[in-house]
Amino acid sequence: MAKSFLTLPESLMNIDNDPPSNRSLLIYSSQIEDGKKMEEVFSKPGRKIQTTNSISTAKKILERSDCTMLIVAVSGKDCDGIKLLEWTNDTILGIKKVGVAMTESPDIYNKVYKLGADHCFYFDSLVVDRLTIAIEKCHKEDQRWFQRNSNAFQGCSRRINIESNSNSTLLLSGPQGVGKSAIARVIHDSSPRRSGPFVVAECAHYLSATESMDIFRGKETGVKHPLYRNQQGLLAQANGGTLYIHEVCMLPLHVQEVLATVIQRGVFTPQNLTKEIKFTGRIILSTKVNLAEKVRDGDFSEALFHCIHSNVVIVPPLSDCQDDIIPLAECFIKQICAESGIKSPRLTKGAINKLTNHIWTGNVRELFSTISRACYEFRGETLGKDDIVLNEIPKNRESHTRHYRVQRALRQTKGNKAQAAMLLGINRSTLYAWIKAEGIPKDYR
Numbered sequence: 001m002a003k004s005f006l007t008l009p010e011s012l013m014n015i016d017n018d019p020p021s022n023r024s025l026l027i028y029s030s031q032i033e034d035g036k037k038m039e040e041v042f043s044k045p046g047r048k049i050q051t052t053n054s055i056s057t058a059k060k061i062l063e064r065s066d067c068t069m070l071i072v073a074v075s076g077k078d079c080d081g082i083k084l085l086e087w088t089n090d091t092i093l094g095i096k097k098v099g100v101a102m103t104e105s106p107d108i109y110n111k112v113y114k115l116g117a118d119h120c121f122y123f124d125s126l127v128v129d130r131l132t133i134a135i136e137k138c139h140k141e142d143q144r145w146f147q148r149n150s151n152a153f154q155g156c157s158r159r160i161n162i163e164s165n166s167n168s169t170l171l172l173s174g175p176q177g178v179g180k181s182a183i184a185r186v187i188h189d190s191s192p193r194r195s196g197p198f199v200v201a202e203c204a205h206y207l208s209a210t211e212s213m214d215i216f217r218g219k220e221t222g223v224k225h226p227l228y229r230n231q232q233g234l235l236a237q238a239n240g241g242t243l244y245i246h247e248v249c250m251l252p253l254h255v256q257e258v259l260a261t262v263i264q265r266g267v268f269t270p271q272n273l274t275k276e277i278k279f280t281g282r283i284i285l286s287t288k289v290n291l292a293e294k295v296r297d298g299d300f301s302e303a304l305f306h307c308i309h310s311n312v313v314i315v316p317p318l319s320d321c322q323d324d325i326i327p328l329a330e331c332f333i334k335q336i337c338a339e340s341g342i343k344s345p346r347l348t349k350g351a352i353n354k355l356t357n358h359i360w361t362g363n364v365r366e367l368f369s370t371i372s373r374a375c376y377e378f379r380g381e382t383l384g385k386d387d388i389v390l391n392e393i394p395k396n397r398e399s400h401t402r403h404y405r406v407q408r409a410l411r412q413t414k415g416n417k418a419q420a421a422m423l424l425g426i427n428r429s430t431l432y433a434w435i436k437a438e439g440i441p442k443d444y445r
C-alpha cells in the first residue's frame with residue numbers, strides 16, 4: 001500500500017483492503033443528526049458502518065475489536081468525542097482514527113492530532129465534497145485501470161506507455177475527474193520504480209503554508225504530531241518511488257520554489273538541517289487549471305512552470321471520448337457488483353442512449369458515481385434509463401459546454417466537419433444539428 005501523509009484516504013484504503021467480513025467503520029457523534037450526516041458521506045456498498053451517539057456503546061464496539069476505523073465528531077461544546085479519543089489512546093491499538101470537527105478551530109485540530117488521530121477535518125459542505133472524493137479515491141485503489149480505446153484517448157494512452165519508462169518530471173493536465181490520479185498510479189505501477197513507494201501529496205488538504213513546507217521537507221526534530229511521523233517529509237518518503245502532487249497550484253508559492261529546485265538539482269534540504277539530501281524519486285504533478293494563466297496572474301511560480309511545462313500529458317474530458325463511455329460504464333458495473341456480491345445487470349438501449357447523450361462535466365468520476373448509485377439501487381436483470389439518475393446541469397451551462405466543444409473540434413480540424421464529428425464521437429448529421437442549435441457559423445474554423 002502506498003505510503004502517504006494524506007492519512008484519511010490511506011486509512012480508508014486500508015479499510016477496503018481488509019477482508020470484507022472485517023471491514024467496519026464506527027462513527028461516533030453525540031448529536032444524532034451529525035452522526036447521520038457522516039454516515040451518508042461514508043457509506044458505500046460492501047462497507048459496514050455502525051453509528052452511535054452513546055460513548056459506552058462506542059467503547060463496547062471498539063472493545064469487540066471488529067472495527068478498523070473510528071470517525072469521531074469533535075466540537076468545542078461537546079467534549080465526549082475528545083474523551084473517546086483519549087480512551088482509545090490508552091485502550092485500543094491498531095485502529096485508524098479520524099476527527100471530524102463540527103466547529104472550525106485550530107485548537108481542536110491540535111488536540112485531535114495530539115490524541116493520535118490520523119486526520120482531522122472540518123465538516124462543512126466543502127469538506128463533505130473532499131471526503132466524498134477521498135472515498136472515491138480509496139475505492140479507486142480497488143479498481144483496475146480500464147484501458148480506454150476511443151480515438152480522443154489514443155494520444156493519452158500512447159503517452160502513458162512512454163512515460164512509464166521515463167524518469168522525467170511529468171505534468172498531467174485536464175479537468176476534474178478525468179483520471180489524472182488514476183493515470184499517475186498506472187504510470188508508477190508499470191515503471192521500474194513500482195516496488196518503491198507511491199506517495200500522494202493532496203495539496204488542497206494542507207491547512208497552512210508552514211504545514212505544506214513541513215510536509216514536503218520534513219523535520220529533523222519537532223513536536224510529536226502524526227503529520228510529522230518519522231519526521232520525514234514527502235520528498236524523503238518518495239525516494240526511490242513516485243511523488244504524485246495533486247493540484248500543484250494549491251501549494252503556496254514558496255513551496256513551489258522548493259519544488260523547482262528539487263526538480264532542477266535533484267536535491268532537497270529537510271527543515272532544521274543544513275545538509276542537502278539527494279532526491280531519487282520521480283515527480284508527477286497534476287493540474288485542472290491553466291498554469292500559464294496562473295503564472296501571468298502571479299499565482300504560480302514561474303521557475304516551477306518552466307521546469308514542468310515541456311512534459312505535459314493532456315487528459316481529455318470524457319465527453320470528447322464518446323466511445324469510452326459505455327465500456328467504462330460496463331467495467332464499473334462489473335467492479336461494483338462483484339464487490340457487493342451481486343450479479344451484474346445489463347444496460348438497456350435506453351440506458352446506453354442516456355449515458356451517451358449526457359454531457360459529463362464531472363467526467364469519469366461523475367460516470368462512476370452515477371453507475372454506483374444505479375447499481376446500488378437497482379433490482380433486476382437490466383439497468384434501464386430510469387435507473388440512471390443524472391445530475392442535471394442547468395440548460396445554459398450544458399449548452400455552453402457543447403458550444404465550446406463544437407467550436408474547439410472545428411478549430412482543431414480547421415473546419416473539417418467529418419473530422420470534427422469523429423473527434424466529438426458523433427455522426428456528421430448530429431454535428432450539423434449541434435452547429436445549428438448553438439448558432440455557430442457554418443464556416444467556423
Ligand SMILES: Nc1ncnc2c1ncn2[C@@H]1O[C@H](COP(=O)(O)OP(=O)(O)OP(=O)(O)O)[C@@H](O)[C@H]1O
Nearest residue numbers: 136140144145146176177178179180181182364365
Ligand atoms: N481508465 C479508468 N479506469 C477505471 N477507473 C477510472 C479510469 N479513469 C478514471 N477512473 C476513475 O474515475 C475517478 C476519477 O479519477 P481521478 O481521481 O484519477 O481523476 P482526477 O483527474 O485526478 O480528478 P481531480 O483532479 O478532480 O481529483 C476515480 O474513481 C478513478 O478511479
